[in-house]
Amino acid sequence: MATTSPPAQAPDVRVVPDEQDRSSSHLYVSMGPQHPSTHGVLRLKARIDGERIVDVDPDIGYLHRCFEKHSEQLTYPQIVPYTDRCDYLAAINNELTFALAVEKLLGLEVPPRAQYLRVITMELQRIASHLIAFGTFAMDLGATTAFLYCWRERESIINLLEEISGARMLFHYVRIGGVRNDVTDDWLRRVRAFVDDFISDKLPQYHRLITGNRLFVRRTKGIAVLTPEDAIAWGASGPVLRGSGVARDLRKVEPYCGIEKYDFNVPVGENGDVFDRYMVRMLEMEESAKIIKQALEGIEAGDVMAPLPRRWKVEGETYVRTEGPKGEVGCYLVGDGSDKPYRLHWRAPSFVHLQLIPVISKGLLIADLVAVIGSLDPVFGEVDR
Amino acid sequence: MSLDLISFIVLGIITLVSGYLVVASANLMHAALFLGLSFVGVAGIYLVLGAEFLAAAQILIYVGAITTLIVFGIMVSNLQDLKAGGRGVWARVVRNLASFRRGLVPLVAAAGFAILMLVIYRQSLWPAEAPPASGSNLATVGRLLFTEYVVPFEIASVILLAAVLGAVALSRRDDQPPAGSTGQAAPAAERKEGR
Amino acid sequence: MQLEQSLVQWVGNLYAAGLSWWTSLGIPEWVWVALMAVLKGVAVLTFLLLNVLFLIWLERKVAGRIQRRPGPMHHGPQGIFQTLFDALKLVIKEDIIPSQADKWVFITAPLVMIAPALMIWVVMPFGPDLIARDLNVGLLYVSAVSSFSILALIMAGWSSNNKWSTLGAMRSAAQMISYEIPLGLALVAVGMLAGTLSLKGIVEAQQERTWFLLLQPLGFLVFIVAATAEINRAPFNLPEAESELVAGFNTEYSGFRWGVFFVAEYANLLFMAGMAATLFLGGWSGPAFLPPFLWWLLKTYLFVFLIMWVGWTLPRIRVDQLMELGWKFLIPVGLANIALTGVFVILT
Numbered sequence: 001m002a003t004t005s006p007p008a009q010a011p012d013v014r015v016v017p018d019e020q021d022r023s024s025s026h027l028y029v030s031m032g033p034q035h036p037s038t039h040g041v042l043r044l045k046a047r048i049d050g051e052r053i054v055d056v057d058p059d060i061g062y063l064h065r066c067f068e069k070h071s072e073q074l075t076y077p078q079i080v081p082y083t084d085r086c087d088y089l090a091a092i093n094n095e096l097t098f099a100l101a102v103e104k105l106l107g108l109e110v111p112p113r114a115q116y117l118r119v120i121t122m123e124l125q126r127i128a129s130h131l132i133a134f135g136t137f138a139m140d141l142g143a144t145t146a147f148l149y150c151w152r153e154r155e156s157i158i159n160l161l162e163e164i165s166g167a168r169m170l171f172h173y174v175r176i177g178g179v180r181n182d183v184t185d186d187w188l189r190r191v192r193a194f195v196d197d198f199i200s201d202k203l204p205q206y207h208r209l210i211t212g213n214r215l216f217v218r219r220t221k222g223i224a225v226l227t228p229e230d231a232i233a234w235g236a237s238g239p240v241l242r243g244s245g246v247a248r249d250l251r252k253v254e255p256y257c258g259i260e261k262y263d264f265n266v267p268v269g270e271n272g273d274v275f276d277r278y279m280v281r282m283l284e285m286e287e288s289a290k291i292i293k294q295a296l297e298g299i300e301a302g303d304v305m306a307p308l309p310r311r312w313k314v315e316g317e318t319y320v321r322t323e324g325p326k327g328e329v330g331c332y333l334v335g336d337g338s339d340k341p342y343r344l345h346w347r348a349p350s351f352v353h354l355q356l357i358p359v360i361s362k363g364l365l366i367a368d369l370v371a372v373i374g375s376l377d378p379v380f381g382e383v384d385r
Numbered sequence: 386m387s388l389d390l391i392s393f394i395v396l397g398i399i400t401l402v403s404g405y406l407v408v409a410s411a412n413l414m415h416a417a418l419f420l421g422l423s424f425v426g427v428a429g430i431y432l433v434l435g436a437e438f439l440a441a442a443q444i445l446i447y448v449g450a451i452t453t454l455i456v457f458g459i460m461v462s463n464l465q466d467l468k469a470g471g472r473g474v475w476a477r478v479v480r481n482l483a484s485f486r487r488g489l490v491p492l493v494a495a496a497g498f499a500i501l502m503l504v505i506y507r508q509s510l511w512p513a514e515a516p517p518a519s520g521s522n523l524a525t526v527g528r529l530l531f532t533e534y535v536v537p538f539e540i541a542s543v544i545l546l547a548a549v550l551g552a553v554a555l556s557r558r559d560d561q562p563p564a565g566s567t568g569q570a571a572p573a574a575e576r577k578e579g580r
Numbered sequence: 581m582q583l584e585q586s587l588v589q590w591v592g593n594l595y596a597a598g599l600s601w602w603t604s605l606g607i608p609e610w611v612w613v614a615l616m617a618v619l620k621g622v623a624v625l626t627f628l629l630l631n632v633l634f635l636i637w638l639e640r641k642v643a644g645r646i647q648r649r650p651g652p653m654h655h656g657p658q659g660i661f662q663t664l665f666d667a668l669k670l671v672i673k674e675d676i677i678p679s680q681a682d683k684w685v686f687i688t689a690p691l692v693m694i695a696p697a698l699m700i701w702v703v704m705p706f707g708p709d710l711i712a713r714d715l716n717v718g719l720l721y722v723s724a725v726s727s728f729s730i731l732a733l734i735m736a737g738w739s740s741n742n743k744w745s746t747l748g749a750m751r752s753a754a755q756m757i758s759y760e761i762p763l764g765l766a767l768v769a770v771g772m773l774a775g776t777l778s779l780k781g782i783v784e785a786q787q788e789r790t791w792f793l794l795l796q797p798l799g800f801l802v803f804i805v806a807a808t809a810e811i812n813r814a815p816f817n818l819p820e821a822e823s824e825l826v827a828g829f830n831t832e833y834s835g836f837r838w839g840v841f842f843v844a845e846y847a848n849l850l851f852m853a854g855m856a857a858t859l860f861l862g863g864w865s866g867p868a869f870l871p872p873f874l875w876w877l878l879k880t881y882l883f884v885f886l887i888m889w890v891g892w893t894l895p896r897i898r899v900d901q902l903m904e905l906g907w908k909f910l911i912p913v914g915l916a917n918i919a920l921t922g923v924f925v926i927l928t
Contacts, residue, residue: 027743029747051751141895142814142815142817142894142897143893143894143895143896144647144892145646145892145893148648148649149647149648152648209893213894215895215896215901216895218898219895219897366747387610388610388614391610412682414682414685415682415684415685418685418735421731437721441717441721442720444724444725444728445723448724448731449723449724449728449730449731450727453727453730453753456735456738457734457750457753460734460749460753461750523717
């Protein structure tokens with residue numbers, strides 16, 4: 001847990017006006033929403049001096065689809081696939097968060113085999129999500145090749161998950177009360193083979209290609225430093241928080257799915273710069289692989305689905321959070337005793353992290369701004385919901 | 386009529402017309418670009434006259450460096466001011482010629498200068514024709530620069546060095562706090578202008 | 581070797597015969613000379629454009645192999661005709677000029693870009709007799725003509741009236757001015773060693789001694805880095821850094837005009853590779869089992885591949901680091917190399 005306390009007052013962040021101020025020598029540029037490296041539909045309003053950023057202000061909302069309000073019209077099982085579409089690069093983690101919240105209100109006990117499968121799929125998904133974060137980040141820095149290498153491994157993961165869920169992106173595999181399908185021993189063996197290969201061959205490849213590259217290091221070290229105090233004050237979580245040196249991982253703090261039984265480390269960065277955030281993700285992939293291996297050894301036979309109530313009567317209020325690949329994925333759920341939630345609020349880590357852009361990117365170059373976005377790894381499905 | 390003469394006439398027309406348009410263009414950017422074109426025309430004339438070294442140096446320095454610098458300077462200045470004059474070129478030419486200050490005076494001055502040049506050329510003892518190409522005029526230029534004209538050559542280089550240093554010193558912005566965590570003294574844009 | 585020489589001889593005879601026939605018709609000689617010059621230009625142009633078509637295909641194939649994918653595969657064996665169809669597509673696309681653009685500058689910029697990219701080939705020696713014109717100021721001509729492209733980029737960026745284009749143009753101007761200097765310094769050292777600025781003379785000097793790569797390792801280093809930056813190839817592709825500046829100076833260009841920029845870029849790539857081969861690897865010279873032209877082509881494509889390989893592996897350098905590399909490393913090294921070369925020339 002963090003020992004540092006938040007600062008007395010939040011840093012001053014001004015809102016950048018929408019048009020060019022003729023009296024100033026600064027240039028106003030609108031980066032996005034159709035820009036190659038804003039990871040979706042982010043628009044950054046920036047005032048620049050030469051190529052140096054004076055002020056930057058993220059503008060969101062281009063992908064809003066009323067997820068939270070829509071959920072109030074759906075029954076609980078119907079909501080699950082919609083949660084997939086929040087962080088669409090880490091669907092399993094979203095489903096899991098929602099399922100855990102409903103299970104908590106219902107008091108459902110999930111069978112042990114389902115717990116293991118949840119851990120395996122969730123960590124596979126974490127690797128897949130970090131792969132994309134790494135690949136797009138490298139591409140933002142101009143190293144296009146790494147991107148396609150990441151795609152290769154992500155493809156393997158997707159193939160594995162497709163086999164058990166039938167979908168390639170929005171899996172809808174973790175359900176309320178367990179998981180959708182049981183898996184075969186052969187599938188488990190192939191997961192094992194993938195993980196072994198990933199750790200021994202593929203991950204070192206990435207490090208050889210990118211991490212040790214001097215151009216890469218010079219472009220990422222010391223750039224956009226996020227102090228631990230700022231990180232906490234702005235509500236950062238996940239790799240962004242840990243990159244700043246705060247060792248907080250919800251899998252350790254508030255374990256779920258029996259993750260407390262596993263042996264894994266929480267990698268943290270030292271300086272809180274772009275490089276540290278990148279490195280934390282790279283190291284986390286290793287830890288995820290470690291967790292998957294342990295789960296594959298411990299997995300036991302049994303049911304994968306708890307018996308569900310015939311009539312859904314969900315009552316009460318809860319907030320459940322899990323450690324998604326991007327950070328803390330939270331689900332605040334209020335049930336009024338019917339089969340539809342009274343209110344659902346989704347806490348999206350990307351949304352929180354976007355606020356950091358003005359904080360850490362003042363005085364940087366445009367090229368760095370791109371690196372900053374890449375290192376925060378936002379996904380706009382969950383920013384705008 | 387020979388190829389050389391035709392080339393000379395064509396290049397001359399290009400040079401003169403673009404030279405006029407430098408003055409006549411309302412758009413500063415266009416003026417600078419026409420300036421570049423007239424430099425190219427002059428370089429072409431050098432080439433026709435067999436002065437290859439001079440032609441290459443002309444393009445390298447006047448087009449590659451000077452025009453680029455001017456254009457660059459225009460580009461980083463406020464774009465709004467440059468779009469002021471939107472009237473057609475010819476309308477302005479007529480208007481200018483009709484006015485005394487902008488029409489007659491420059492014309493008289495130009496005519497006087499032309500007459501002066503003609504007189505000088507007619508009376509001078511300079512060889513009227515280019516000396517026969519002596520194999521490599523590059524070697525000749527090099528030899529002259531390092532023997533007969535070595536002192537002016539070196540003085541010129543020292544002056545240029547001083548100018549470069551002065552430009553760097555002038556364009557440094559010390560009042561700005563070091564931006565970002567990279568500890569740069571000045572943004573890259575300023576630094577390249579300073580050279 | 582034999583074949584090529586006899587071919588050149590045959591062309592020479594044809595030329596003389598044609599000239600005498602022409603003058604017998606009573607038309608002045610200069611018309612014939614001008615016609616032949618145009619023909620020569622067309623020949624070089626055809627060679628160049630064919631190469632560019634091939635290069636674009638090669639780039640995509642090399643990139644594909646590096647990124648473990650096949651690259652273009654339809655349209656002909658191994659997708660060899662892909663660029664041809666791409667070019668056709670570009671030609672028939674709608675011609676868009678932004679309404680707020682400075683129309684004439686916008687239209688001229690691609691021409692100013694492509695003209696030097698083609699003009700520069702005048703001095704490239706493809707073989708002992710295969711050279712359009714062996715200028716005795718060859719190296720100077722190269723650096724002079726290549727300085728045009730800065731102007732073209734600025735024109736394109738400025739006239740588009742787009743902030744990203746302008747930023748790209750500013751970057752490119754800064755980059756190309758900065759890297760022209762080390763490039764020039766590397767060329768000077770080569771000229772000193774060869775005792776001539778004629779490219780043909782430089783190749784012959786290398787035949788007498790040895791490849792300048794061995795005599796000029798520092799100069800070669802400076803040259804290849806500066807040349808990569810000069811032609812805006814990755815990791816120095818800042819003027820068109822797609823992840824930062826959308827598409828840099830050519831953001832607003834599309835269709836045929838964009839294609840012209842593209843062709844110029846590849847023509848420059850080929851030229852710089854050809855220069856590297858000519859200045860440092862002995863150009864056309866090589867054992868007699870291959871004709872000189874093929875030797876030149878082979879060495880050139882070696883460098884083309886090298887530049888592509890580097891480009892598809894490394895991340896992009898940042899704009900201030902680019903300036904630092906140019907001014908704080910390449911220029912001092914280039915100057916030191918000139919001093920060393922001077923000592924070397926005096927001693928030997």
